[in-house]
Amino acid sequence: QVQLVESGGGMVQAGGSLRLSCAASGSIGRINVMGWYRTAPGQQRELVAQIAYGGRMYYDGSVKGRFTISRDNANNTVYLQMNNLKPEDTAVYYCWWRGLSDYWGQGTQVTVSS
Numbered sequence: 001q002v003q004l005v006e007s008g009g010g011m012v013q014a015g016g017s018l019r020l021s022c023a024a025s026g027s028i029g030r031i032n033v034m035g036w037y038r039t040a041p042g043q044q045r046e047l048v049a050q051i052a053y054g055g056r057m058y059y060d061g062s063v064k065g066r067f068t069i070s071r072d073n074a075n076n077t078v079y080l081q082m083n084n085l086k087p088e089d090t091a092v093y094y095c096w097w098r099g100l101s102d103y104w105g106q107g108t109q110v111t112v113s114s
Helices: none
Strands: 002-007 010-013 018-026 033-039 046-052 057-059 067-072 077-082 091-098 102-104 108-113
Touching: 002 091, 002 102, 018 033, 018 091, 018 108, 033 067, 033 077, 046 067, 046 077, 057 067
Parallel strands: 010 108
Antiparallel strands: 002 018, 018 077, 033 046, 033 091, 046 057, 067 077, 091 102, 091 108
8 A cells, every 4th residue: 555645735826836746655667657647627637747657757738848847865755946937827636646556645736827
């Protein structure tokens, strides 16, 4: 089992910044991918960004150039720095960990006002 504890999120005006953090604990191996998904009201969950243990990254086109994903392997933590936030970024953001199975955090609300 893997436990994911998220922090960060909140409410910000358009153009502002927020930083999400997610710490993983439990049965963690070195072969894993961590990332962030989000679910906007009335929308399906979508992958925002992911980063492999070795550092390979992926970003959804809607956030590329504005969001930065990083990870601290020593502390099994993944971060999502979100800059130049837009109202359409409003969603519940979920931390995600993939090893032998997928695990999810509890979700954290990000609200961007115009």
